[in-house]
Amino acid sequence: LYWSLEPDRQTNSIAITSHILYLFSDVSRSCRHSRLRQISCSQIRQKKQRRKMAADAADAGEKISVVVEFSGGLEMLFSDQRRHALSIPAVNKDGKPATIAFLIDYLCENTMKDSRKELFVLDGHLRPGILALINDADWELEGEEAYEVQSGDNILFVSTLHGG
Template sequence: MAESSAPGGYPIPITVEFTGGLELLFGNERKHKVVLPARLENGSSPNISFLLGYLVDNLMQDERKDMFIMEDSVRPGVLVLINDADWELEGEDAYELQAGDTIVFVSTLHGG
């Protein structure tokens, strides 16, 4: 992946992890290193909402997008942790990503 240093700062390297079966949608890899632009085309900083679209467009290898995303957010049953804290404590999808962040997606849904 090419790093693009957009105006407004250095690219933002983060770690994204998938567990609870979600890794199957992402090439069966649990941990991914991702580098996002410091500024988006509209001038804003990348947030979790942007990251979700980025992951679907660039890392998801399975066509079953609905297993991860529903109505432009994570589907019910997917727990999101931002640096080991529940994303609800951090502003959910509005949280602006920082260099070094670790974002973990955990599926709590199990077949049976």
């Protein structure tokens, strides 16, 4: 169920309209009447296309090249190295595209040499007080842990909790 604001030309006001979007195997059938539905359907198509590409990548054992950088003291957890050029699997264990959440787990399991993982993750999520930037943009703008990592991405983790 989606809500949208639409102008009402007769009363010169704005009306709140609800739209129900049913997901059929033929997505275009559910996209006929509303611009909002068209936007949603295009997003659904893109997601299906990305999943198909991820499944194809899993079959091929494809890797994604990313650059991961650490600052604000986090580099101490990663062999005192600020910049890591990594090749990570294009898909996670479930066959879904690699996300930032997957990258964080991958970093903890494969790149972090320090045993103090709790300084980077807390309950399986990035620890509060660590700023994450994806291609120089705050990760909150990109969907946080749900962001699907693309080849060539530059991910920066900065600890905002450090001495001075």
